[in-house]
Amino acid sequence: MAATHSETRSARHSRRVSLRNILVRWELLLVVLITVVTLINIQQSPFFLKPVNLSRAARDFMELGIMMLPMTYIIIALATVDLSVASIMGMCASFMGLLFMNGVDIWIAVAAALALGVAAGAMNGFLVAHVKLPALVVTLATYAFYRGMAYAMLGDEAARGYPESFTYLGQGFIGDGRIIPFSLILFLALALIFGVVLHTTTFGRYLYAIGNNEQAARYSGVPVDRVKMILFVLSGFMSALAGLVLAARFGSTRPDIGLGLELTVITATVLGGISISGGTGTMIGAILSLLLIGLVRFGMGLMNLQGQVQDIVIGLLLIISVLLPSIGRMLSRRGALSNLNVSQVLQVTLFVIAMALFVAFFLWSRSLL
Amino acid sequence: MLKDTKFHLIALLAVLVLLLAGCQAAATPTEEAATEPPAAETEDVTEAPMTEEPVATEEAAGDIVIALVPKNLGNPYFDTANNGAQEAAAELGIEVQYQGSSTADATEQIQLLNSLIAQEVDGLAISANDADALVPTGQDAMAQGIPVVTWDSAIAPEGRDVHINQATAEGIARVQIEMAHRLADGEGQIAILSATSTAPNQNEWIGFMEEILQEPDYQGLELVDTVYGDDEDEKSYNEALGLMTTYPDLEVIIAPTTVGIAASARAVQDQGRIGEVLVTGLGTPNQMREYVKSGAAPEFALWNPGDLGYLAVYTIYHMVQGDITGAPGDEFDAGKLGNYTILDDGTILLGAPTVFDADNIDDFDF
Numbered sequence: 110m111a112a113t114h115s116e117t118r119s120a121r122h123s124r125r126v127s128l129r130n131i132l133v134r135w136e137l138l139l140v141v142l143i144t145v146v147t148l149i150n151i152q153q154s155p156f157f158l159k160p161v162n163l164s165r166a167a168r169d170f171m172e173l174g175i176m177m178l179p180m181t182y183i184i185i186a187l188a189t190v191d192l193s194v195a196s197i198m199g200m201c202a203s204f205m206g207l208l209f210m211n212g213v214d215i216w217i218a219v220a221a222a223l224a225l226g227v228a229a230g231a232m233n234g235f236l237v238a239h240v241k242l243p244a245l246v247v248t249l250a251t252y253a254f255y256r257g258m259a260y261a262m263l264g265d266e267a268a269r270g271y272p273e274s275f276t277y278l279g280q281g282f283i284g285d286g287r288i289i290p291f292s293l294i295l296f297l298a299l300a301l302i303f304g305v306v307l308h309t310t311t312f313g314r315y316l317y318a319i320g321n322n323e324q325a326a327r328y329s330g331v332p333v334d335r336v337k338m339i340l341f342v343l344s345g346f347m348s349a350l351a352g353l354v355l356a357a358r359f360g361s362t363r364p365d366i367g368l369g370l371e372l373t374v375i376t377a378t379v380l381g382g383i384s385i386s387g388g389t390g391t392m393i394g395a396i397l398s399l400l401l402i403g404l405v406r407f408g409m410g411l412m413n414l415q416g417q418v419q420d421i422v423i424g425l426l427l428i429i430s431v432l433l434p435s436i437g438r439m440l441s442r443r444g445a446l447s448n449l450n451v452s453q454v455l456q457v458t459l460f461v462i463a464m465a466l467f468v469a470f471f472l473w474s475r476s477l478l
Numbered sequence: 479m480l481k482d483t484k485f486h487l488i489a490l491l492a493v494l495v496l497l498l499a500g501c502q503a504a505a506t507p508t509e510e511a512a513t514e515p516p517a518a519e520t521e522d523v524t525e526a527p528m529t530e531e532p533v534a535t536e537e538a539a540g541d542i543v544i545a546l547v548p549k550n551l552g553n554p555y556f557d558t559a560n561n562g563a564q565e566a567a568a569e570l571g572i573e574v575q576y577q578g579s580s581t582a583d584a585t586e587q588i589q590l591l592n593s594l595i596a597q598e599v600d601g602l603a604i605s606a607n608d609a610d611a612l613v614p615t616g617q618d619a620m621a622q623g624i625p626v627v628t629w630d631s632a633i634a635p636e637g638r639d640v641h642i643n644q645a646t647a648e649g650i651a652r653v654q655i656e657m658a659h660r661l662a663d664g665e666g667q668i669a670i671l672s673a674t675s676t677a678p679n680q681n682e683w684i685g686f687m688e689e690i691l692q693e694p695d696y697q698g699l700e701l702v703d704t705v706y707g708d709d710e711d712e713k714s715y716n717e718a719l720g721l722m723t724t725y726p727d728l729e730v731i732i733a734p735t736t737v738g739i740a741a742s743a744r745a746v747q748d749q750g751r752i753g754e755v756l757v758t759g760l761g762t763p764n765q766m767r768e769y770v771k772s773g774a775a776p777e778f779a780l781w782n783p784g785d786l787g788y789l790a791v792y793t794i795y796h797m798v799q800g801d802i803t804g805a806p807g808d809e810f811d812a813g814k815l816g817n818y819t820i821l822d823d824g825t826i827l828l829g830a831p832t833v834f835d836a837d838n839i840d841d842f843d844f
Contacts, residue, residue, distance in 0.1 A: 154597070165618065169589045267610045269634075280614055359584070360609030368583065379685035410593025415551060416580030 135382035135433070139397040142426075143404060150408035157411055160288045166407040168279070168358060171292035172367070174199070174399045176374045178303040179344040181383050181395045184375075185307075186316040186336065188387025191344045192248040193233060195370035196255035198352035201226045203259040205353060206362035207269025215275045223349050223385040229255055230345020231338070238337035248397075252371070259364040269361040279358030292354050299347075304392035312336070320388035376423065377402055380430045401426070425464065432457065479512070517697040531624035544601040544794050547788060549584040549631065554764065555783050556605065558844040559630070561783030563603070566791035569813050574791055584608035591615050591781045595622060601794035603787070604638075605630035613637030619786060625797040625804065629790040630783070632825075639797065639804035641825045643788055644781035647679075650734070651686030653779045653831045654759055658730045661756040661776060665698030668728035669721045671742055671759075673709040673735040683734050702728065707738045714741035722746070722755055739778060743769035763834055763842040770839050777835040783844060785828055789815055793826065 150157040157163075176194050183191050205222035209215055229251070235248040281291040307313040315336050318326040327333045356362045381398030383390030402423060409419045511808075546563045548556030561578045567574040573590055577594060579586035584607045594602060602619055606612045616626045616637030625639050632641040670687070672680045684704060691701055700820060702725050702771040707714025714737055720743070721728060735741035738820050739759040745756050747769065769775040792812035793804075801807035808820045818826050834842065 156596045156598065159596070162592075165592050165596065166589075169585075169592060267608075269610045275613075353584075358614065359608070359611035360614050361608075362609065363584075363608060366611075367585065369581070370585070405590065407593060407596075410590060411597060413575060413577060413597075415577060416586060416590070417551070420580060 135430070136391065136394050136397060138433070139382070139394065139401055143397065143401050146401065146404045146408060150404060150411065154408070154411040158409065163407075164282070164288050164290055164293075166403065166410075167293050169407075170289045170399060170403045171279075171290070171296045171374055172358075173377060173402075174296045175299060175347055175351040175354065176370070176398075177377050177381075177395055177399060178299055178392075179340065179347045180374050181303070181381070181390065181392060182307065182316055183340050183379055184383045184385060185387060185390050186319045187237075187244055188320060189244040190248070190375050190385075191233065191341065192245065192369075192371050193251040193255055194344060194348040194351075194374055195367045196252045196259070197226055197229045197345050197348035198355065198367040199259040199364060200229065200255040200262070200352075200369065201349035202352035202356040202362045203262040203268070203364050204448050207262045207354065209271065210266075210268045217271055219275070219353055222353060223346060226345045226347075226349020226352070227342055228345070230325060230342040230348075233345065234338040234341030237333040237341060240419070246379060255365075256368070259366075261363065263364045267361050267363045268356075269350065271357065271360060276357045276360050279354045279356070280360070292358070295354070300392065300396055304396075307392050312339075316340075317388055329361065367371045376427055380423075380427050382430065385431075419444045421468065425468070428464070489491055509744055523598050527603065542570075542600045542795065542798055543575060544603060544791060544798075545577050545599045546790065547576050547587070547594070547602060548576070548578045548589065549587075549605045549607050551578040551580060554844040555762070556630075558842070559605075559783040559787035559790075561787070562789075562793045563787035565784075566788045566795075566813060568757075570791070570795050572791075572795060582607050584611040588612065588615050591619070595619050595624060595704065597624060598622075599624065600798045601625045601627065603627050603629060603790040603794055604633065606633045607631070608632045625794050627790050627793050627797075627804075629786045635824055636831075639824075640793055640820060642786060642793065642828060643825045644786060644828050645831050646827060647682045648686050649827075649830050650779075651683045651762070652690055653833065654683070654732050655687055655690045655699070657758040657779060657833065658732050659696055659699060662699060662729040667700050667702045667725055667727050668705040668730040668732060669702050669725065669728055671714060671717055671721065671731055671733040671735075671738045672706050675706045677709075677735075680734050685834045687732070701751075707733075707735070707741060709735055709737045711737055711741050714738045715745050718742040718745035719749070722749060722751065730761075731755060731757045733757065735759070736761050736765060739775065740765050740769070740843060741772060743775040747772055747774045760831075761834075762844055763839050764844060766834070767839055770836055777833055779831040779833050781828060782832040782842070784842075785815060785832070788813070789818070789826065789828060793818075 140383060156477050174200070180191060180194065183189065201222040205215075207219045208218035208221055213221075233244075233247055233251055237244045238244045239411050258382055277291060278295075283289045283294055285407055307316065315326070315331045318329070318331055319333055323333060352367065355367055359366070376397055378401050379385055380402065381390065381395035383395060403425070405422055407421065482644070491805055498721075544567070546560055548559065550556070556578070560574075563576070565575045568584060577590060579590050581834065587604075587607045588611070590784050591602065591612070592615065595615075602616075602624055604612070604616075604626065609632055612633045616633045619626050620639065626633070627639070627640045628638045629642040630644065632638065634639075664667060670684060672684060674680075688701065690696060691699055703721065705717045705721060707717045714733070714735075718731060718738075721731060731742045732743050739757060739761040742759075743757045743766070746752060746757055749755075752773045757769065758778050760780055761775070761778045762780060766775055766778055770777070792810070792815075796802045797804055798809040802810050802820070804820065804824070806820050806822045806824060810818060811820050815829070820826055
């Protein structure tokens with residue numbers, strides 16, 4: 110899929126080649142990392158390979174994956190992030206819970222929650238595309254606003270008692286084996302659609318074009334504002350959907366549902382090689398990154414390494430993911446070695462050593478405990 | 479091209495080194511865990527780890543691994559619970575693993591619980607971050623034969639076997655009246671400094687306190703006023719000052735809130751009225767240590783989280799051993815805490831709150 114970046118044809122030729130090398134390289138690296146982590150997990154825990162465990166662990170990451178799909182689009186095209194995704198998730202799940210608790214049929218409540226997600230995304234999109242406000246500020250504001258709405262709807266209460274036909278969204282399995290979670294299939298289907306759209310359609314090419322140079326895209330007839338609007342509406346809709354899946358998995362809704370998840374979503378997306386400066390990245394990378402994060406978290410959980418250690422490892426991976434492409438760019442320029450900026454190399458080396466020391470110290474102090 | 483390959487190799491090496499550094503840590507705890515594998519379902523362990531050998535299905539006490547899961551890590555209250563749990567584990571010869579998420583969040587806690595269930599721990603003792611969201615996870619665990627006992631904060635009844643209740647509202651109210659009675663030497667004016675006027679817990683306790691004050695034993699105590707500090711330090715402080723001004727003969731301030739009790743004690747201390755007005759109520763040892771020693775608040779109460787952890791471990795131990803099933807009416811022995819019975823609503827009552835005073839406060843750190 111990485112090979113289908115026809116949109117970059119117009120870009121300067123030499124730059125295109127090096128960029129693509131980096132991309133290919135990053136996805137390869139993800140595959141290598143996934144393999145390494147899997148092997149470690151197998152070697153360290155006899156419980157890792159049990160299908161029931163893998164399937165239960167997979168369910169824990171599906172909402173994240175669903176929200177990551179539109180986030181990938183937004184980062185590629187707009188070089189910015191939608192900070193309001195987890196709040197939209199919370200507001201829409203709370204809205205559904207509120208309606209359900211007031212006697213509305215669950216599927217009507219679900220439709221209403223999805224519609225609210227579209228409306229919430231449309232408000233973001235309107236402010237960004239037409240009022241021309243910076244997306245980061247707009248979504249920071251709606252991050253607070255939508256979460257506040259969630260609390261206004263449910264307060265201290267929890268909505269509960271959802272019928273099984275609904276909780277199936279988050280807890281159910283395909284077939285009798287109780288092995289393949291429904292939410293996994295839902296995510297994979299959505300990921301396929303998002304991937305195909307990104308890499309084979311005009312709309313997908315628009316995203317890369319805007320991400321590479323918004324002005325140039327505008328002058329060559331790309332309907333930039335409409336695309337922006339669509340992206341935020343899509344993000345709102347998918348966040349609402351993720352909220353429903355999470356509420357179904359919990360079998361209940363509280364207004365703080367999914368609190369803080371936006372940062373995890375952004376982390377997963379960037380780790381997938383979707384450059385935060387826009388214009389590059391593939392859907393495969395994003396999906397591989399989700400798989401990697403899931404494997405690291407589940408594996409470390411099995412090894413009884415606690416939350417903070419997992420956060421440190423994910424953070425390190427993220428630093429590496431930002432660091433490597435820029436080192437790669439540096440090196441893959443012509444005459445790389447002779448041009449190498451000594452102080453930059455020194456900085457990077459020092460940084461890596463400092464991080465390693467920090468991790469070593471941390472682990473040493475933990476084992477003493 | 480050559481340079482590209484070189485770079486690729488260097489990058490890979492760097493990543494591998496970092497990852498290995500991460501796995502070094504994994505080695506220590508896992509080996510510990512692997513030496514005492516949960517013995518159930520040995521037929522599944524085809525790719526057995528290095529230290530493991532096929533184990534008999536009979537569950538010896540030494541093979542029992544219970545996970546104690548707090549709301550989050552790094553909270554002295556839960557660390558104290560863990561101390562109690564470890565004490566019980568030592569007495570029973572079992573292993574208790576203290577495993578928590580970094581934030582008090584249901585999503586993270588569910589991930590953690592799923593990894594514990596996957597490891598086939600023998601029991602889960604959970605302080606739940608969300609009573610409802612954890613129900614499906616608790617049901618998964620129970621379906622897999624893992625007893626689920628909650629403490630401090632419950633999972634809804636359908637998602638757990640037993641909940642350990644730290645105290646009843648009546649018990650909390652009674653201990654505070656008893657302390658006030660002691661501090662006032664049986665008679666005098668007392669006042670209550672509460673949280674907000676709508677706080678449901680505090681209002682329930684105050685309701686019980688008013689009832690208990692009607693009992694013949696406490697006729698000497700006169701409740702002159704109830705004021706509200708809204709659980710804000712400064713407001714509580716000012717309300718305490720107000721009480722001392724309005725009622726010059728006031729002997730005891732009862733503050734059934736951790737914010738209010740510390741603010742009242744500070745107010746008494748600042749006014750130089752230690753010994754004339756005494757403060758009591760609900761507080762934590764670390765926050766009240768200074769005032770217990772200065773005499774501003776000679777005694778106060780709270781349940782002991784260490785006992786909660788201790789009792790949770792004993793409860794699960796007896797369930798794993800098959801002594802009890804967790805059904806109402808089941809009785810069991812819980813070491814130094816004595817005998818317990820599971821009540822009709824599927825809960826166990828820890829007992830009367832612990833009273834902290836100058837003699838025992840230094841034994842506690844939470």
